[in-house]
Amino acid sequence: xxxxxxxxxxxxxxxxxxxxxxxxxxxxxxxxxxxxxxxxxxxxxxxxxxxxxxxxxxxxxxxxxxxxxxxxxxxxxxxxxxxxxxxxxxxxxxxxxxxxxxxxxxxxxxxxxxxxxxxxxxxxxxxxxxxxxxxxxxxxxxxxxxxxxxxxxxxxxxxxxxxxxxxxxxxxxxxxxxxxxxxxxxxxxxxxxxxxxxxxxxxxxxxxxxxxxxxxxxxxxxxxxxxxxxxxxxxxxxxxxxxxxxxxxxxxxxxxxxxxxxxxxxxxxxxxxxxxxxxxxxxxxxxxxxxxxxxxxxxxxxxxxxxxxxxxxxxxxxxxxxxxxxxxxxxxxxxxxxxxxxxxxxxxxxxxxxxxxxxxxxxxxxxxxxxxxxxxxxxxxxxxxxxxxxxxxxxxxxxxxxxxxxxxxx
Amino acid sequence: xxxxxxxxxxxxxxxxxxxxxxxxxxxxxxxxxxxxxxxxxxxxxxxxxxxxxxxxxxxxxxxxxxxxxxxxxxxxxxxxxxxxxxxxxxxxxxxxxxxxxxxxxxxxxxxxxxxxxxxxxxxxxxxxxxxxxxxxxxxxxxxxxxxxxxxxxxxxxxxxxxxxxxxxxxxxxxxxxxxxxxxxxxxxxxxxxxxxxxxxxxxxxxxxxxxxxxxxxxxxxxxxxxxxxxxxxxxxxxxxxxxxxxxxxxxxxxxxxxxxxxxxxxxxxxxxxxxxxxxxxxxxxxxxxxxxxxxxxxxxxxxxxxxxxxxxxxxxxxxxxxxxxxxxxxxxxxxxxxxxxxxxxxxxxxxxxxxxxxxxxxxxxxxxxxxxxxxxxxxxxxxxxxxxxxxxxxxxxxxxxxxxxxxxxx
DNA sequence: AAAGCATTTGTGATAATTCACAAACGCACT
DNA sequence: AGTGCGTTTGTGAATTATCACAAATGCTTT
Numbered sequence: 001x002x003x004x005x006x007x008x009x010x011x012x013x014x015x016x017x018x019x020x021x022x023x024x025x026x027x028x029x030x031x032x033x034x035x036x037x038x039x040x041x042x043x044x045x046x047x048x049x050x051x052x053x054x055x056x057x058x059x060x061x062x063x064x065x066x067x068x069x070x071x072x073x074x075x076x077x078x079x080x081x082x083x084x085x086x087x088x089x090x091x092x093x094x095x096x097x098x099x100x101x102x103x104x105x106x107x108x109x110x111x112x113x114x115x116x117x118x119x120x121x122x123x124x125x126x127x128x129x130x131x132x133x134x135x136x137x138x139x140x141x142x143x144x145x146x147x148x149x150x151x152x153x154x155x156x157x158x159x160x161x162x163x164x165x166x167x168x169x170x171x172x173x174x175x176x177x178x179x180x181x182x183x184x185x186x187x188x189x190x191x192x193x194x195x196x197x198x199x200x201x202x203x204x205x206x207x208x209x210x211x212x213x214x215x216x217x218x219x220x221x222x223x224x225x226x227x228x229x230x231x232x233x234x235x236x237x238x239x240x241x242x243x244x245x246x247x248x249x250x251x252x253x254x255x256x257x258x259x260x261x262x263x264x265x266x267x268x269x270x271x272x273x274x275x276x277x278x279x280x281x282x283x284x285x286x287x288x289x290x291x292x293x294x295x296x297x298x299x300x301x302x303x304x305x306x307x308x309x310x311x312x313x314x315x316x317x318x319x320x321x322x323x324x325x326x327x328x329x330x331x332x333x334x335x336x337x338x339x340x341x342x343x344x345x346x347x348x349x350x351x352x353x354x355x356x357x358x359x360x361x362x363x364x365x366x367x368x369x370x371x372x373x374x375x376x377x378x379x380x381x382x383x384x385x386x387x388x389x390x391x392x393x394x395x396x397x398x399x400x401x402x403x404x405x406x407x408x409x410x
Numbered sequence: 411x412x413x414x415x416x417x418x419x420x421x422x423x424x425x426x427x428x429x430x431x432x433x434x435x436x437x438x439x440x441x442x443x444x445x446x447x448x449x450x451x452x453x454x455x456x457x458x459x460x461x462x463x464x465x466x467x468x469x470x471x472x473x474x475x476x477x478x479x480x481x482x483x484x485x486x487x488x489x490x491x492x493x494x495x496x497x498x499x500x501x502x503x504x505x506x507x508x509x510x511x512x513x514x515x516x517x518x519x520x521x522x523x524x525x526x527x528x529x530x531x532x533x534x535x536x537x538x539x540x541x542x543x544x545x546x547x548x549x550x551x552x553x554x555x556x557x558x559x560x561x562x563x564x565x566x567x568x569x570x571x572x573x574x575x576x577x578x579x580x581x582x583x584x585x586x587x588x589x590x591x592x593x594x595x596x597x598x599x600x601x602x603x604x605x606x607x608x609x610x611x612x613x614x615x616x617x618x619x620x621x622x623x624x625x626x627x628x629x630x631x632x633x634x635x636x637x638x639x640x641x642x643x644x645x646x647x648x649x650x651x652x653x654x655x656x657x658x659x660x661x662x663x664x665x666x667x668x669x670x671x672x673x674x675x676x677x678x679x680x681x682x683x684x685x686x687x688x689x690x691x692x693x694x695x696x697x698x699x700x701x702x703x704x705x706x707x708x709x710x711x712x713x714x715x716x717x718x719x720x721x722x723x724x725x726x727x728x729x730x731x732x733x734x735x736x737x738x739x740x741x742x743x744x745x746x747x748x749x750x751x752x753x754x755x756x757x758x759x760x761x762x763x764x765x766x767x768x769x770x771x772x773x774x775x776x777x778x779x780x781x782x783x784x785x786x787x788x789x790x791x792x793x794x795x796x797x798x799x800x801x802x803x804x805x806x807x808x809x810x811x812x813x814x815x816x817x818x819x820x
Numbered sequence: 821a822a823a824g825c826a827t828t829t830g831t832g833a834t835a836a837t838t839c840a841c842a843a844a845c846g847c848a849c850t
Numbered sequence: 851a852g853t854g855c856g857t858t859t860g861t862g863a864a865t866t867a868t869c870a871c872a873a874a875t876g877c878t879t880t
Contacts, residue, residue: 273737301803301805302805309739312805312806312808312809313805313808313809313812314805315733315739316726316729316730316733319726319729319730319733320726320729320730323725323726323729327693327696327697328690328693332683332684332719344826344827345877346826346827356804357804359802359803359804360804361866362866362867362868363866363867371828371829372828372829372830373829373867374828374829374830374868374869375827375828375829377867377868377869378826378827378828378829379827379828382826382827388652388654388655392769392771393722393769394722394766394767394768394769394770394811395715395720395721395722395723395724396720396722398722398723398808398811398812399722399723401804401808402723402808754856754857756856756857772836772837772838773836773837781858781859782858782859782860783837783859784858784859784860785857785858785859787837787838787839788857788858788859789857789858792856792857
């Protein structure tokens, strides 16, 4: 009994592996230690009875996404994040998870990692749980020590990332050197993501976002940075699907997870094109920015466009606009419409824009404009009279459509 | 008898008006003298019996277009241009033309103008016709003298025009001064036309073109220049219609008249946008040039696009293509359509292109493709299934349309 | 106040389109 | 020859777009 009242985990263990083995010894169960992103840090070795989830975690050096999802759905992870107390998880067959007990490794309210104990040989009793809590305290100091180096590295990473984003590091060689120094695997191809929230990104939010990005199996985050209400990521899509499809599905799951797990909604996301060298990061960043600009200024259906490659014609609006500026082009038709609107206090401009934007559908357009269908019809007829716009000509309509959008964008 | 054998028109008459009166005296008929472009030069005054065509000519200071048309149709003008002999024209009621006799004023094979004699009081006898021929000879020397100043002016005009076209005269004031010096009314708005023939523009062809441009009532030519196989015009549309509509209808009548009257076909024409100051002439010229470029590169449907304002999106295709090339863009939808066509020997690609090009009109498209309407409908449904093209999305359709055209172009 | 004009809305008829369904065709494959 | 599949064509109905008119509104002009 005396033994149980003292702390068997006092002192240093040299490495987390040793600590894992010690815990396993004391509790007579397989033990796994993960960091805050469910990346494998250490696992006990002298036990051979285990479950598929643990095997997959060890093999993949991280907890499989579907296991994490399942733990979130059952509220396990939120409970772990909120208290120091061990949480018992009943087996979840679907994801190969046997009965187990987990405890979070925390410093104040910040989660540093988790300890998992599988109940294959025996069930943990209350005393075991008390011991597990002590183990977590021991792991905490070890993890904190490991993170000291990380802080400095993190600053260097930020600096490197911003240099890449702004094109201040134009030599591929230098970038690769820096990445090596920072212990980042230079995985290509990569994509720049922008995740834009409605409010400022706090360190806590940043952690949450990075957590989701790290846990998600679609992309491998190389670098990240918070910029007021935007979170920037340089990441490499991982998987057998098309890289850009992976990027899209990452964004989609990111949305739902941010909402479900952290109650953060109204997020906008965008990503640039795939780059095959780190000197192109700036370009990918600019592209992602322009996707966001399109979303914010054009709204509507463009809100579902997250990838630069999905922008379709919107990719070329800036190019077209530049050329128009160079040659002093003005869309006479739109100008005369606006002039007419000004003089007669009408809304022909908005009418035509809505009509064209809504696929020339009389029903939808008249509804959107809150007018009678015949009014819309009359206005279109007037537009034809006033501007000699020919609504039967695809060329003209396309040019009008683009000019409408350009007027909104620039 | 002796009187008839001498030349009553010998000597100088001071002005063409005096000559007109003299001819009228001798022949006892109303007389009108026109230049080679049927512009009124002089008319006899002491007669009051006349016909509507003559009245209209005097009032408008030029022969009405429909009268000229009618004279061409009846072969009168070609006959006048081919010989020195007077030609008798029977009355043409439709255009208010009474019986009359005309003779051309020629220097070698070049027509300088025409003398018209109305046979209202009496019919001209052979002797009268001989006298008329002498009158034409007398008019010739007068017209030639008038043209001496014109030659020098013409050179100055050319110089001014080229400076304006190339943007080498960027001050509106200076241009207006020059125009005043050259006795050109600075009429605005104006448009630059390019009329492009298949062969080099000879002085004779230049004359013919300017003749049609001058006779045509739609535009008022301020300046002109020949440039290898192109004829450049700076002209102001005249009439109550929209200026650009006038420009278009000028081009249309120009085509038919060049073919009918001078047997010159295969002409391409283009014009830039309406300018409201002469400093913008360069811009209008460049626009006209780009219209021609599109016509030549795309052909087919674009041949009917003569005005820059009608060009729509075509001006930007090259820019868009270049950007696509730079970033290795490919339209996946069109690629998969082509792939499907190849594998199944179908024509979905052409179907969609035709459908979009013909303004998404089922009737027109099915007719153009020689298929049943429902077949077209079915194909469009299949296209949607195969490619996840959404034909309700304007932005997708526009991208497709542009890629179709780009695929044709490059 | 009256008149003129552009605009909006309503009603009803007409034309065009989309859709559902059936039948037939052509072709590859067995 | 039969089968299955994708395709084409035909028929008819449902939906939608378009047109013609009438009536009412609001605004400016006289």
